[in-house]
Structures are given as structure tokens and as C-alpha cells.
Amino acid sequence: MNPVLSVRDLTVRYPGRSRRAAPVTAVDRVSFDVAEGETLALIGPSGSGKSSTGAAALMLRRPDGGEVHFDGRELTALDESAIRPLRPLLQPVFQDPYGSLSPRLRIRDAIAEPLRVQGRWDPKTGPDRVTHLLETVGLDPRLGDRLPHELSGGQCQRVGIARALVSEPRLLVLDEPVSALDPSVRAGVLNLLTGLQEGLGLAYLFICHDLAVVRHVAHRVAVMDGGRIVETLAATALYGRGEVHPRTRELLTSAFPRPRTTGAMR
Numbered sequence: 001m002n003p004v005l006s007v008r009d010l011t012v013r014y015p016g017r018s019r020r021a022a023p024v025t026a027v028d029r030v031s032f033d034v035a036e037g038e039t040l041a042l043i044g045p046s047g048s049g050k051s052s053t054g055a056a057a058l059m060l061r062r063p064d065g066g067e068v069h070f071d072g073r074e075l076t077a078l079d080e081s082a083i084r085p086l087r088p089l090l091q092p093v094f095q096d097p098y099g100s101l102s103p104r105l106r107i108r109d110a111i112a113e114p115l116r117v118q119g120r121w122d123p124k125t126g127p128d129r130v131t132h133l134l135e136t137v138g139l140d141p142r143l144g145d146r147l148p149h150e151l152s153g154g155q156c157q158r159v160g161i162a163r164a165l166v167s168e169p170r171l172l173v174l175d176e177p178v179s180a181l182d183p184s185v186r187a188g189v190l191n192l193l194t195g196l197q198e199g200l201g202l203a204y205l206f207i208c209h210d211l212a213v214v215r216h217v218a219h220r221v222a223v224m225d226g227g228r229i230v231e232t233l234a235a236t237a238l239y240g241r242g243e244v245h246p247r248t249r250e251l252l253t254s255a256f257p258r259p260r261t262t263g264a265m266r
């Protein structure tokens with residue numbers, strides 16, 4: 001089966017923070033695939049290049065080198081006007097559930113907004129679709145009339161997921177989607193994500209630094225360090241006694257909290 005997302009030798013550079021500083025290579029020739037129905041977790045310490053990889057994979061930031069293929073089409077070879085019709089199929093979900101919603105837009109309008117922007121809003125069927133999406137992400141449709149500040153963090157993140165789903169994507173790039181949430185609501189949002197994936201066959205690139213979360217959602221894991229992928233392995237290998245790259249072992253025992261075995265994540 002062809003991967004939904006295929007990234008080859010992806011490179012992202014930023015100009016130095018000051019005029020004299022050298023450019024920063026945040027992502028250094030990174031390659032990976034994500035298949036339909038699969039979650040690839042990108043893990044690594046702070047500053048290892050995870051978010052930059054996610055942004056470049058979504059073409060939110062054009063990479064400085066390498067190729068991004070989506071559903072067999074090379075996005076990096078296309079100009080913005082050719083990418084635009086494909087954008088609905090690749091959706092981000094960000095860490096900050098409040099920050100990703102406009103504070104003045106009612107929840108229903110926030111979910112409908114991407115369709116309006118894409119020129120795909122149908123006033124006859126749209127409202128029912130928004131109601132259905134609210135139910136799909138486990139929210140009472142009556143919450144649709146509220147403003148973001150009237151919702152909890154977990155509810156807001158569910159709205160963020162509904163907003164991503166309204167475009168009928170094939171791929172979600174989830175950048176620390178539960179890190180800002182209270183631990184007591186994380187498992188609910190993660191279960192929602194795994195259920196949606198099973199139902200819709202979505203491909204997930206899941207950026208994360210919490211191994212308990214990785215264990216809950218990932219099929220495979222790519223370990224990043226210093227802008228490079230150290231190794232890619234089955235998620236189960238992280239917790240077994242089998243061989244992993246020495247740097248992976250070091251990162252697992254130092255930079256990350258040990259896998260938790262509390263009920264919340266089970």
C-alpha cells in the first residue's frame with residue numbers, strides 16, 4: 001500500500017537569531033513514511049526538530065531541501081496555487097486548544113470556518129454537518145453556541161479536532177495535542193483520536209515527548225535528536241528488552257519521563 005505521507009531528506013533551516021549568527025539547521029535530511037490508518041510518533045528532546053518537521057510536512061513552511069509526497073503527489077514540486085486544493089486533506093492539530101480558536105467566534109462558526117474559507121460551505125447541509133461533527137468528537141451540540149472561553153481545555157481540543165475533520169482530511173499532523181490538557185482528560189482525547197483513526201483510516205504524524213502518550217497511540221516511533229532521525233522502530237520496541245540505538249536508550253532514560261503505568265493512560 002502506498003504511504004499517505006512520504007518525506008525524503010527533508011531539511012529545514014532558519015536564519016540565525018542575530019545578524020551574525022549562523023543559520024540553524026533544525027531538520028537535517030529526515031525521511032519517513034506514514035500509511036493510511038497508521039500513527040507515526042515523532043519523539044525527541046526539546047529543540048530536536050519535531051515541530052519544524054511537522055510544519056514542513058504540512059507545507060506550512062516550505063522545506064529548504066528534500067521532498068514531501070502526499071498521496072503520491074510531490075508537494076515540494078508544486079507551487080502554492082497547485083497545493084491549495086490539497087490543503088484540506090492535510091490538517092494540523094496544535095497543542096494550545098484555546099490559542100487555535102478565535103476567541104470571538106462561536107464554536108459552530110469555528111468548526112464551519114475552514115469550509116467557508118475553502119468556498120465549500122453549503123448553508124443547507126452545513127449546520128447539520130457541524131452538529132454531526134460535534135457529536136463525533138463527543139461534545140453536546142448545544143456547546144456549539146458557546147465561545148471558546150466557556151469550554152474546558154479538553155472540550156476546546158475536541159473542537160480543534162472537529163475543525164480539522166470538517167475538511168475530510170487524510171492526514172493529521174498532531175503537534176503535542178494533549179500536552180496542555182489536564183492529565184485526567186488526556187486519555188479521553190487520545191481515545192477519541194484512536195477511534196477516529198479506526199473509523200476513518202486517517203494517517204497521523206503525532207509529535208510528542210511523553211512516552212505514556214506514545215504508548216497509547218503510536219504504531220511506529222521515529223526518534224529525533226539534533227534535527228536527525230536516530231532510528232525508526234515499532235512502538236512496542238520502546239518498552240521491550242530488545243536492542244535499540246544507544247542514543248535512543250539514552251534519550252529514553254534521560255530526556256523523557258519513564259512510561260507511566262497509572263490507570264489514566266490505559
Ligand SMILES: Nc1ncnc2c1ncn2[C@@H]1O[C@H](COP(=O)(O)OP(=O)(O)OP(=O)(O)O)[C@@H](O)[C@H]1O
Nearest residue numbers: 014015024026044045046047048049050051052053
Ligand atoms: N522560527 C525560528 N527561527 C529560528 N530558529 C528556530 C525557529 N523555530 C525553531 N527554531 C530552532 O530550530 C530547532 C528545532 O526547533 P523545533 O521547535 O522544531 O523543535 P522541537 O523538537 O519541536 O522542540 P519542542 O519540543 O521544544 O517544541 C531549535 O533549535 C529551535 O531553536
